[in-house]
Amino acid sequence: MSAAARASRKWIWLGATLAVGGAGYLLYYGPGQKFTFETKKSGGASHTLLAPDALDPNAFRTFKLSDVKQYNHNTNIFTFDFDDPKAKYNGKTASCVLFKADIDGKEVVRPYTPVSRPNTIGHLNFVIKHYPKGVMSKHVHSLKKGDSIEIKGPIPKYPYEPNKFENLVLIAGGTGITPMVQMIEEVLLNPNDKTKITFLFANVSVDDILLKETLDKLAEKYPDRFKIHYIVDKVDKAQAKTWQGEVGYLTVKMLKKLSPMPAKKDDESLLVMVCGPPGFMKLLSGEKTKDFKQGELTGLLKDLGFTEKNVFKF
Ligand SMILES: Cc1cc2nc3c(=O)[nH]c(=O)nc-3n(C[C@H](O)[C@H](O)[C@H](O)COP(=O)(O)OP(=O)(O)OC[C@H]3O[C@@H](n4cnc5c(N)ncnc54)[C@H](O)[C@@H]3O)c2cc1C
Incomplete structure (x- = not known):
């Protein structure tokens, strides 16, 4: 069986879309664990309203890598924890963020798109593909749990409104x-x-x-x-x-x-x-x-x- 097939077998859809504490969940199941894009519970509506913003659109903040899951042969899902575990992801649909790292003495900045729902508490998830010659993607894929990256955002991309389009x-x-x-x-x-x-x-x-x-x-x-x-x-x-x-x-x-x-x-x-x-x-x-x-x-x-x-x- 190919590595990709092995990896994809880990992700068995349970067919459930749950609303938990005001945040939507697309729920997966991996061997011995439950996994969602929201790997930790988001708070309720009033709780998230009071939660501080995790990201600053004007300044880079440092976030620690807390989890990495292989998705397929060249792509992983990376979870970065907020310093303040009670802070919320203050992005709206659709937004991206900037990653910054010092790589071989050069400052490198690239945009990435969180796949966590707005108001997720405590962490952000990213799906990042590894390009063998890619400066930032190679760097992110080389990070170990506990290593950190600088993130700035959110950068609003498109202000989606329900029912605006058929x-x-x-x-x-x-x-x-x-x-x-x-x-x-x-x-x-x-x-x-x-x-x-x-x-x-x-x-x-x-x-x-x-x-x-x-x-x-x-x-x-x-x-x-x-x-x-x-x-x-x-x-x-x-x-x-x-x-x-x-x-x-x-x-x-x-x-x-x-x-x-x-x-x-x-x-x-x-x-x-x-x-x-x-x-x-x-x-x-x-x-x-x-x-x-x-x-x-x-x-x-x-x-x-x-x-x-x-x-x-x-
Ligand atoms: C708004 C926005 C959001 C993004 N969100 C994500 C995300 O969530 N996840 C993610 O993985 N990427 C995302 N990207 C792409 C990401 O920003 C980087 O471009 C990508 O990770 C490559 O950067 P690098 O520094 O590794 O490669 P670089 O050093 O910039 O490029 C080196 C080489 O890698 C190859 N390469 C680079 N980018 C691509 C590409 N897109 N397709 C094919 N070959 C390429 C080329 O051969 C290139 O010559 C997003 C881009 C934008 C503009």
């Missing part, structure tokens, strides 16, 4: 899934939010797909509100026999088949959110500008009649 189309490449996790939880855990989500998730190979079991169970649990389509660059011969998703890079034809399309120019009932590595962004929507503005819409989404009004680049 359809939300999320298109992610690889670890671009992390802000989508925030969006999916925010929408599905709110029974009053009627927004329908179509999630197109592109990966290099089947073994690279993060959270597949979780996503499949969500699609089963919320058939009217959540649809997922997987796209992989390639499949091997054995996988080709059973693979039901798409194969190859995203194309206009694939998008037309898988995603709701704008009914008219600037269609306000529809929002597409895109997140992924530079090549992926270029293909779909064009990259953001160097000063992190949305920039011009180009790529497949423009070809399909989407406009800057209904596309958001994370």
Whole structure:
């Protein structure tokens, strides 16, 4: 059995979405342990209101690595504890944070997206992929429990409002899934939010797909509100026999088949959110500008009649 298959067997979905103390939980079970993205209980509504903010948007604070779980062959889930165990994660959906570290005498800063729910008490979880030549990701993957990292934030990315759109189309490449996790939880855990989500998730190979079991169970649990389509660059011969998703890079034809399309120019009932590595962004929507503005819409989404009004680049 491959390392990826072994790792993914550890994560058995219980099919339960629980509301505990005001925070939503997507619950997993690993051997001998229960695991959620929220590995520790969040406080009740009044409790979290009083809790101090863990993050400072204007200054880096130091957080200790308290837990690491292997997710698959190149990605781990990292838990960083707040200094004050009563402090809360003061980010809203959708936000990211900045990691800073001194690596080989150089200050390195990179953005990462917490997968913990807003108001989580005591800690933050991150899903981080290891790039063998990646400066920060290699550093984070080399950290041992008790080591620390500096984190600043939250940096608000998109102020989501329930029921603002009829359809939300999320298109992610690889670890671009992390802000989508925030969006999916925010929408599905709110029974009053009627927004329908179509999630197109592109990966290099089947073994690279993060959270597949979780996503499949969500699609089963919320058939009217959540649809997922997987796209992989390639499949091997054995996988080709059973693979039901798409194969190859995203194309206009694939998008037309898988995603709701704008009914008219600037269609306000529809929002597409895109997140992924530079090549992926270029293909779909064009990259953001160097000063992190949305920039011009180009790529497949423009070809399909989407406009800057209904596309958001994370
Ligand atoms: C808003 C935002 C949120 C993000 N959230 C997350 C997150 O939650 N989890 C996560 O793992 N990453 C996330 N990223 C990506 C992250 O910020 C880093 O870019 C990534 O970890 C690589 O940094 P590095 O220093 O290791 O690599 P670098 O030293 O910057 O790059 C070295 C080499 O690594 C490879 N590489 C780097 N980035 C990518 C990539 N995205 N795709 C393919 N190859 C790449 C390339 O070969 C590159 O030449 C996010 C990015 C943004 C903009």
